[in-house]
Amino acid sequence: MSKIAIVYWSGTGNTEAMANFVAEGAKAAGAEVDMFQAGDFQPSMIDEYVGFAFGCPSMGSEQLEETEFQPMWDGVKDRLNGKKVVLFGSYGWGDGEWMRTWEAEASCGILETYICNEAPGDAEAEACKELGAKLA
Numbered sequence: 001m002s003k004i005a006i007v008y009w010s011g012t013g014n015t016e017a018m019a020n021f022v023a024e025g026a027k028a029a030g031a032e033v034d035m036f037q038a039g040d041f042q043p044s045m046i047d048e049y050v051g052f053a054f055g056c057p058s059m060g061s062e063q064l065e066e067t068e069f070q071p072m073w074d075g076v077k078d079r080l081n082g083k084k085v086v087l088f089g090s091y092g093w094g095d096g097e098w099m100r101t102w103e104a105e106a107s108c109g110i111l112e113t114y115i116c117n118e119a120p121g122d123a124e125a126e127a128c129k130e131l132g133a134k135l136a
Contacts, residue, residue: 053086
């Protein structure tokens with residue numbers, strides 16, 4: 001059984017909803033899933049998992065959340081080689097530039113990314129579940 005960590009930051013609840021759907025999909029595909037708020041995940045935990053789903057909404061001028069998520073990401077991104085990794089998040093403006101920048105700066109291979117404009121509806125929920133299943 002695959003052990004997956006879902007690590008996210010959510011300001012309005014949209015990215016948290018996406019994280020829950022990713023978890024649902026991974027569990028349905030047979031994975032064991034642990035969920036963490038970004039501030040609770042430590043680099044020392046990397047070796048406990050075979051796969052990771054990192055979720056963060058677009059903030060400010062299309063960037064990652066700077067207080068909790070970015071420091072956590074900076075601490076783990078260079079330790080993810082050989083792991084399965086997906087990125088997801090929501091946005092309310094722009095065109096998803098923050099996700100393209102985030103994916104490009106990742107030193108590990110990213111399996112897939114998914115963005116959602118505002119709150120996830122039925123189609124977005126299904127896409128998040130599929131993301132979790134692919135990760136599993």
